Amino acid sequence: MESEITKYLSETIGERLAGSEADRKAAEYIAGKMKELGLEVEYQKFKFVGWEITRKARLELLQPEQKEILTGSLMFSESTPEGGIIGKIKYVGIQYVIPKLFEWPKYAIVDDKGNHLGYILAHIDGPAMNFVLTDMGKDYGCAPYVIVGQEIHTYFQEKLAAGEEISVRMDTAGKHAPSLETQNVIGTLRGSALPDEEIIVCGHYDCGFESHGADDNASGIDAMLRAAKALVEKGGTKKTVKFVAFGAEEYLLYGSYYYAKTLKEQGQLARVKNVINLDMVGSGEFLWVWVAPESFKQQVADALDQSIKGEFDIQWNLELLPASDHWPFFEEGVPSVHLIFWPYEYLHQEHDSYDKIEVDKIEKAAKATTAIAERLAGVS
Ligand SMILES: [Zn+2]
Structure with a gap:
């Protein structure tokens, strides 16, 4: 089984270091995929201080x-x-x-x-x-x-x-690389009944240097876009779902911090009811579900039961760690869930390439994400 999206991002584009030309191409590709699904698409551009390896x-x-x-x-x-x-x-x-x-x-x-x-x-x-x-x-x-x-x-x-x-x-x-520019790519599926209440489904599209970023995190973007397609085909949701491909995650969660901070400054952060983050869902031994606060777990567990019960060994982590893009939202009190297949021995290496990807896992992560999002956003 092939996966067009993971393959394109990790092989055709390859290393997508935030702020690079390849990074910009990846953002355009993802925006194009979102448009094909009929989502309203916008870029949120931002500058950041990067790093250049000189030796x-x-x-x-x-x-x-x-x-x-x-x-x-x-x-x-x-x-x-x-x-x-x-x-x-x-x-x-x-x-x-x-x-x-x-x-x-x-x-x-x-x-x-x-x-x-x-x-x-x-x-x-x-x-x-x-x-x-x-x-x-x-x-x-x-x-x-x-x-x-x-x-x-x-x-x-x-x-x-x-x-x-x-x-x-x-x-x-190495040395600082000041004033690099990248962007978050946002695809909105407007809610039919409660458009001002938002569920964020997200993942980062950049990767570390000298890596193809296949599992980390072309796989998460792939699963996010599959979930978007499924929700569109089901006729949409009551609350708004924002599908966000974050930039510069590998630079200390820069893109998701920028997104959350901007909403907060505008007094709009309360619109965000939940975050579902996907980071590394194409390999690994078990599905590791990080969810917090604990009161949020049952909704996630019910959605997993309904969608992928018995497919994988699922391990729960009833706390969130500052390791991916759910963090800037959770820090502001937004109940969040992070899906990851773990462990992955090729993390942040040139060996994180498409041949390590099991498309079945991406598909199941998308199925689980769709079920969680449906439960949280309500089907139209
Ligand atoms: Zn990652």
């Missing part, structure tokens, strides 16, 4: 053996001097990258005087990947950072436990 992260093991280690870059990391920094590895604790989701072991690179020259984070659920300092560095200290995978973390642990010394050379460099 890709490198980590070279010097002692006890010499070898190159697969390493990922962190956007907003401090740069090392050209030629890198050299020091011994010391375990320093846990970095709470996204608490309860990404809690990663942290190693310092220490010089002869005991100074910390830089840090290595270990992504413990898979291989090295690219990521972002989740608060532009505030919690991290101004220092150079790189990411390694689980395998190297185990290697470090074993060697350190055996009392062996590990020394490395680390090199990374």
Whole structure:
């Protein structure tokens, strides 16, 4: 089974780093798909501060053996001097990258005087990947950072436990890219009875650098557009449903924050009754449903029972984490649900490509989304 939308976004367009030409093409493509469905389409443009990698992260093991280690870059990391920094590895604790989701072991690179020259984070659920300092560095200290995978973390642990010394050379460099522009793409299905009350169905269309962004998150955009088609074909809804493809999610949820903030400034945020967010629904082992507050769970559970009961192992998380575009709305008190198939070992890597996608999962995520949206917005 093929999926035209996921394939087009991840293969034909490919890497959609926010603010790039490919990112703009993806927005146009999504807007075109929304228009085909008869939705009212608008762009919400915004500027943001991005990041440019000038020297890709490198980590070279010097002692006890010499070898190159697969390493990922962190956007907003401090740069090392050209030629890198050299020091011994010391375990320093846990970095709470996204608490309860990404809690990663942290190693310092220490010089002869005991100074910390830089840090290595270990992504413990898979291989090295690219990521972002989740608060532009505030919690991290101004220092150079790189990411390694689980395998190297185990290697470090074993060697350190055996009392062996590990020394490395680390090199990374990047800089701010000011005044980049991107956009949120909004497709409105106007409500027949309660048009001023809104349900948002959303997902982000940008992706991290050097990735095809197939599962993260062409798959979510695909499921969102399938749900839009299903609701249009059912004859619409009583409340308004806004289908929003957010830009710059990989830049600390920039697009969804911009959207929520703009509504709040205009005194319109109370229109938004619920948010259904889709991020990574084309691979993974189980359907992980994050929903909060707890009083909102039953409606979601009933919709899942009615639409995809018995299809997948479903795991519930009765809290929302600041990991995707539901967050800026939930922070403002909007009951929200986030659908994700988890885990996905190719997250934020060049290997997040179309061949990893199981179209069946996207279709089922769309079915579940349609059922939740129907229950919340009411069928016309
Ligand atoms: Zn994502």
